[in-house]
Amino acid sequence: MYKIDHLGIAVKSVAIAKAFYEKLGLPVSLEETVPEEKVNLIMATVGESRLELLEPTSEDSTIAKFLAKRGEGLHHVALQVPDLASVVARLRSDGVRMVSDEIKIGAGGHRYIFVHPSSAGGVLIELVEE
């Protein structure tokens, strides 16, 4: 029921990242643009998970700000959980801080929310529903 859905990685160039992950032997998807997030992304499938390689398309994108502050590298981890609403309720009742008030619905119709890194040992954790 639980799995690592994907691992988000901030990169300056998806083209360079693509070449590297293909050398590793991983199949890499075609590049796509996500205007809401102001990123170009490619994905490398690895077992039941994906590496999501994110290149900013604008200086005010979250990923551009991350690159300016921390440089390229691991950005977030998305964990698939079986019952998102009940997990979020349990976390909230224990004082865990979420990035948004509500569970959001992504482009593909999946439900997700981010746990604030201050409540998750410095890790930006995205919780996504199966």
Added chain:
Amino acid sequence: MYKIDHLGIAVKSVAIAKAFYEKLGLPVSLEETVPEEKVNLIMATVGESRLELLEPTSEDSTIAKFLAKRGEGLHHVALQVPDLASVVARLRSDGVRMVSDEIKIGAGGHRYIFVHPSSAGGVLIELVEE
């Protein structure tokens, strides 16, 4: 054949991390000490992968230095590959830099090597053999 074997996360306290990941609904292992790495660690199983939560036991451990420089958070990702020697040979022939000259053998007998972040878009990637 390929999978995310584990995701290494640097934490100040495995006890605090344990409480958080159990709230998420993940089974967390007992704490163990790895003297060679100067860490206490716990692991949370998530699907076919694990989260490896690493707390330094000494100020000169790699994880202590990471915490001092970057704070708590995502530290490395370990990818299981089917044939480590041939993957490493292919990467080296393409000019990819490894952290060590040789493939190493870990406590459990598994073979591993780290790709240098400078060759992997800022990500510390551990390659482990199945």
